[in-house]
Amino acid sequence: MSVDISQFHQAYFEESFEGLDAMESGLLALSSGEPDMETINVIFRAAHSIKGGAGTFGFREISDFTHVMETLLDEMRAGKRLVTPTAVDLLLRSTDQLGGLLTAARDKAEPDAEAIAEALTELQAMLKEAQPAALAPVAAAAPAAAAVGWRIRF
DSSP, rough: OOOOGGGGHHHHHHHHHHHHHHHHHHHHHHHTTTTHHHHHHHHHHHHHHHHHHHHHHHHHHHHHHHHHHHHHHHHHHTSSSSSHHHHHHHHHHHHHHHHHHHHHHHOOOOOOOOHHHHHHHHHHHHHHHHOOOGSOOHHHSSGGGGGGGGOOOO
């Protein structure tokens, strides 16, 4: 017996649009104040859920696009990337494109491929940007002479 998973699409889209709202609210909160780890975690979890569901239901374009957003958010969560106004703005614009992808998949329509490609290119370019040395691991900054005995790196 096989299960027709398309019966769960409606629930996926409802949850995804709720997640999209959470992402947008969180990003707007980040843009108006100090970076807050809990807010970044909420945004990341929403993106992760959207991506996971998209993968489960075969919405490859949604999954691939959200994966790049999630990677940027994960770097912010891990302290490898600063939460800058430029990054938040790009993530907000990308959230709009993700909404377009979700709407197109829900409505069985074609998404705005040009806008999606442009946002994806910007996200990938940001991921390739070098980060400030201030974010380098503390162990890397220690002088070599201080490393006597055990050396543990994270």
